[in-house]
Amino acid sequence: xxxxxxxxxxxxxxxxxxxxLDCTYDTSDPSYGLFWYKQPSSGxxxxxxxxxxxxxxxxxxxxxSLNFQKARKSANLVISASQLGDSAMYFCAMRGSLTFGNxxxxxxxxxxxxxxx
Amino acid sequence: DVKVxxxxxxxxxxxxxxxxxxxxxxxxxxxxxxxxxxxxxxLRLIYFSYDVKMKEKGDIPEGYSVSREKKERFSxxxxxASTNQTxxxxxxxxxxxxxxxxxxxxxxxxxxxxx
Numbered sequence: 001x002x003x004x005x006x007x008x009x010x011x012x013x014x015x016x017x018x019x020x021l022d023c024t025y026d027t028s029d030p031s032y033g034l035f036w037y038k039q040p041s042s043g044x045x046x047x048x049x050x051x052x053x054x055x056x057x058x059x060x061x062x063x064x065s066l067n068f069q070k071a072r073k074s075a076n077l078v079i080s081a082s083q084l085g086d087s088a089m090y091f092c093a094m095r096g097s098l099t100f101g102n103x104x105x106x107x108x109x110x111x112x113x114x115x116x117x
Numbered sequence: 118d119v120k121v122x123x124x125x126x127x128x129x130x131x132x133x134x135x136x137x138x139x140x141x142x143x144x145x146x147x148x149x150x151x152x153x154x155x156x157x158x159x160l161r162l163i164y165f166s167y168d169v170k171m172k173e174k175g176d177i178p179e180g181y182s183v184s185r186e187k188k189e190r191f192s193x194x195x196x197x198a199s200t201n202q203t204x205x206x207x208x209x210x211x212x213x214x215x216x217x218x219x220x221x222x223x224x225x226x227x228x229x230x231x232x
Binding site for chain 2 (some may be wrong): 005009035043044045047050051091093103104105106107108109110
């Protein structure tokens with residue numbers, strides 16, 4: 001079984017500060033992928049960043065970086081220099097493999113981030 | 118531009134009705150997923166499919182079934198709708214991973230209300 005845990009239901013952060021959103025996961029798959037998605041109030045799901053379980057380096061995409069600690073089974077999202085437009089729900093997700101090509105994509109409960117001017 | 122299209126944005130159905138939610142993707146993706154999203158519970162996986170006619174139960178399959186007769190179309194069926202199935206339903210698709218980053222692309226969602 002695979003499970004994603006996001007323990008922060010909501011966060012308030014001052015504009016321009018950095019913010020870390022927590023994500024821990026549990027899986028028995030030796031190979032898996034970790035994703036972060038953003039869902040603004042409009043409801044669309046926006047892909048932010050990906051980390052493969054065998055990737056040696058932490059993933060980065062612009063202001064987003066993923067702090068991947070494999071031994072601790074954590075995949076925290078770091079947003080640098082937060083902006084008002086970062087206010088949204090953020091979901092951590094994991095893709096594992098049941099068999100080759102048969103992949104389950106599981107999401108956490110999300111963190112609602114609010115950026116304060 | 119990649120696209121996942123859900124047939125309805127809003128739907129109101131009566132208790133006991135059979136409900137079909139349709140999802141079509143134009144990216145030739147093997148994987149397709151159905152989720153429901155509820156406040157405080159995040160996205161919960163109902164069913165997924167990794168090939169035509171292949172399906173796997175997700176975490177909350179009870180009360181739902183799915184159909185995938187063609188690669189581009191994945192249907193979610195509520196055999197007898199109940200009020201506790203009132204929710205936002207999201208469809209997604211992706212390529213098989215094979216060790217690579219294969220992000221899932223989402224539809225716009227269907228807000229279903231069962232009265």
